[in-house]
Amino acid sequence: MFKAYKYRIYPTHEQQVTLAKSFGCCRWYWNYALNLCQETYRTTGKGLSRGYLQGLLPALKKEYPWLKEDVYSQCLQVVALNLSTAYRNFFEKRAKFPRFKSKHGRQSISYPQNVKFEGTYIKLPKVGLVHCRQHRSFEGTIKTVTLSQNPDGKYYASVLVENPKEPPLLSTEGKAIGIDLGLTDFAITSEGSKYNNPKHFDKHARNLKRKQQKHARKRKGSKNRNKSRVKVA
Template sequence: MFKAYKYRLYPTDEQKCQLIRSMGSARWFYNYALNLTSETYKETGKGLSRNDIIKLLPGLKKKHEWLTEPPSQSLQQVALDLSSAFLNFFEKRAKYPTFKKKHNKQSIRFPQSIALQGDYLKLPKLGKVYCKVSRLPEGKIKSVTVSLVPSGEFYASCLYDDGQEKPTANSDGKAVGIDCGLSHFAITSDGAKHGNPRYYRKYEDKLARKQKQLSRKQKGSNNRNKSRIKVAKVHSKIIRCREDFLHKLSRKLVDENQVIVVENLAVKNLVKNQKLAKSISDAGWGQFCTMLKYKTEWEGKLYIEVDRFFPSSKTCHFCLNQVESLPLNIRQWTCSQCNTQHDRDINAAINIKDEGLRLLAGGHLAAASGVRVRPSKGTAFTRR
């Protein structure tokens, strides 16, 4: 299996300058190849392949000597990234590739002549760069992607091949359904509620003060650049706090359960609600589900997504009666048929779990997981 580990880099001033120049060269070549591919498609109806883009490098290096500063393999990786971007576009997994900007996050990939030696990361044309290694994985290192974030910090994402086959998913064990919310971040089918830390709200006032100070600085001045870094550091603090919370919660849920069932949420559509957009973006539901997915795959467990239109909140998990309407302000409700009192979120989590198990096994998993699986037909499965 391939696993990536992220480390903080502390390059010298000379190494910083060389990294920034190499990233600029890779960014320029990406934008040049993207523009040439688009123009070629408009003229001939066909784009450029990865090999066609790589063949452009010798002529460009003679014309622009600064293209020889980064390793040749890193520029070849640019062609691979661009071809992958077009493939994702044609298969409708992403939008049309866009040009990379100078002031956004910068990165460059080193696929060869790399090694992690103690507290130093060996990179081609850079030598040994001091690296804060938190954990040393087992396996062979395949590539290193060095990135520069707006706050001025360098990070290295090291991709390792541990030499082991991907474990076969096994459904024997405890199953849990997870309903994501705003009052509580995650509600599980066993009744546990995990609070929403709201890190953006926590640092919102501090961020507003830094942004106000930035707006008063003259554009292009050194003071404006210093103020920009202060704003970027606040954003970085929010991101790191959120990732720490999501990693710990997802690891806890994966360790305690064998089958994890969640809703397939369309976060891009949910943030169109102007009243809840900031809170939904602050929660990080999409990133949380991504963490759950790859961690369950690593452990040989099951990750299931239930259709987003499944009426989990409006369905009684006991008798499968479905109410016509259930506004968001109603957190407790009573079923009109069986008189069962429901907590809105816990009931939704139970329905998500039952629906996931029904989709997975059609009923044969009930004995193994110790839970009741709903029947395959009924009013509860009506999509609205």
């Protein structure tokens, strides 16, 4: 059984620089591989396999030495896996067509192994020990760790864990309670209990609208527009 845990992490300035380089390398390789897949399909009508894309990495690292210096090698391998999965999801009508990635949106990289927790820190290849707010402990084997940076500048670690424990069996004994979800009330049970809808978004919608209007008036490319973008995020 697999389970995911998401933790807030607090990298130092030097670690943020290292992560920014890793984000940039993986983003560049994703865009390069996606463009190559599209051009190959236009000319031959065929796609490219994950193995073929991963086989390009040794030559690319010789041509672009920063691919070898600035990012953990297995993070690039995962990029080819994710692109292959994105194409498969598109053709099976589970997702939209893969898109090119921008440096202005959410950034992420994935580590398939060699990640471990040491107390209140998470140890990452080429990054080192990063302080982590581990509000929930877990049991099992770490399968994948995905680091992400949101547009508001906050960093998170999503940990996929394989737990050897079997899921609990469903029981047909005891009393069942029906739950009806609604808009006026968040939930109403068959026993008559009501739970109010907190409407968190509505409470802040006016403030969000005001910040979005200010953001639209900022000059594109300016520092003030970037500050405004963070506030909206």
